[in-house]
């Protein structure tokens with residue numbers, strides 16, 4: 001850190017706490033700094049954040065997967081523009097250091113947002129000055145095209161492409177847009193403050209300049225799943241509770257079986273401790289849904305709208321009884337979303353869903369461009385996504401209200417320790 005007044009408390013990543021700077025401004029220790037008045041004014045508009053707002057990043061797995069789902073997301077896919085392996089590794093190192101700083105609520109770089117040279121662009125873009133860490137996590141993954149493209153292997157990664165990192169087949173009803181699909185790298189930033197998530201992606205994009213460029217990005221404004229039993233179940237834009245039967249961080253045996261890669265060997269050993277992220281931008285025909293009677297909506301989902309209980313009875317977390325008959329057949333219809341997605345109809349398959357609601361304005365015909373940015377973490381997309389999506393696309397009445405407009409599959413490498421970097425096992429293992 002250069003030219004920084006009284007950075008306290010000291011930060012492991014060498015950055016300056018965005019909020020401690022604010023506190024210093026408020027007590028006058030920063031009074032001579034040019035921006036102090038501005039900081040103080042800004043501070044008065046924000047509540048102090050609890051220490052629990054910092055999610056630890058180091059460990060066996062990357063953060064942002066079993067982390068209790070935050071309220072906001074900004075996800076971006078990048079195309080790598082450099083051909084140089086060392087430059088790619090340097091980018092991952094630079095990203096890792098920046099992520100460590102931002103997750104602690106610090107500005108990035110030596111000079112942060114305002115203490116660098118006056119005649120150079122600031123290293124930190126600055127829109128998170130005064131904001132708390134907000135439980136920011138940034139999760140990085142690798143697309144199939146990072147390993148090989150039409151010209152053959154890239155970055156010396158021949159023999160390292162995991163078999164599970166597939167290109168998804170075409171599913172009935174897909175209307176995928178090239179500009180919303182694929183990518184060499186993915187960056188999933190989640191936080192409880194939307195500006196903190198956007199700040200993270202924007203700074204990583206700035207750092208990537210000359211080495212990688214954004215291919216597509218998506219903002220999600222409300223979580224559509226819970227990933228911890230301590231969380232309440234949120235609602236998707238169809239108004240239903242979403243995430244009730246999701247895998248939770250407490251389900252360690254299921255996570256081991258259905259989410260985390262283990263026992264991989266040879267050229268795939270680098271994925272041990274990692275997982276696969278499947279992303280689908282799913283637009284809802286929301287105006288049509290809003291004209292659908294309540295009873296029909298509940299039949300399509302297989303749960304009640306108010307409580308989320310299965311139509312076979314009980315409360316939200318009661319297991320559905322698919323055998324229980326009503327006047328016209330099973331109370332939870334076989335063609336309902338819950339029946340078709342249930343593990344008992346999918347070879348026992350489970351997934352960790354971590355999607356978000358999105359709206360991207362209207363489409364010129366007065367219809368909302370809104371839906372669910374579906375994200376699932378699975379041990380293998382071939383067994384844990386493709387068969388289920390095939391069944392949903394074919395038989396799910398819900399799919400008549402949906403259109404998949406974007407898609408991506410990414411290998412999420414394992415976690416990292418102090419001094420390490422995300423993806424190290426791929427390049428140095």
Ligand SMILES: C=CC1=C(C)c2cc3[nH]c(cc4nc(cc5[nH]c(cc1n2)c(C)c5CCC(=O)O)C(CCC(=O)O)=C4C)c(C)c3C=C
Pocket residue numbers: 236238240241242243244245246280282284301303337338341342343351371372374385388389392402
């Ligand atoms: C291929 C996987 C899935 C896609 C795509 C998908 C899209 C999708 N889902 C909803 C709404 C709900 N989904 C619910 C449950 C549920 N969904 C999937 C998988 C996909 N959903 C699974 C595995 C499950 C759990 C099934 C079970 O074990 O019971 C529910 C019920 C509440 C819950 O358990 O989360 C809702 C509601 C939408 C709107 C949507 C696409 C836009």
Ligand SMILES: [Fe+2]
Pocket residue numbers: 337341
């Ligand atoms: Fe679903």
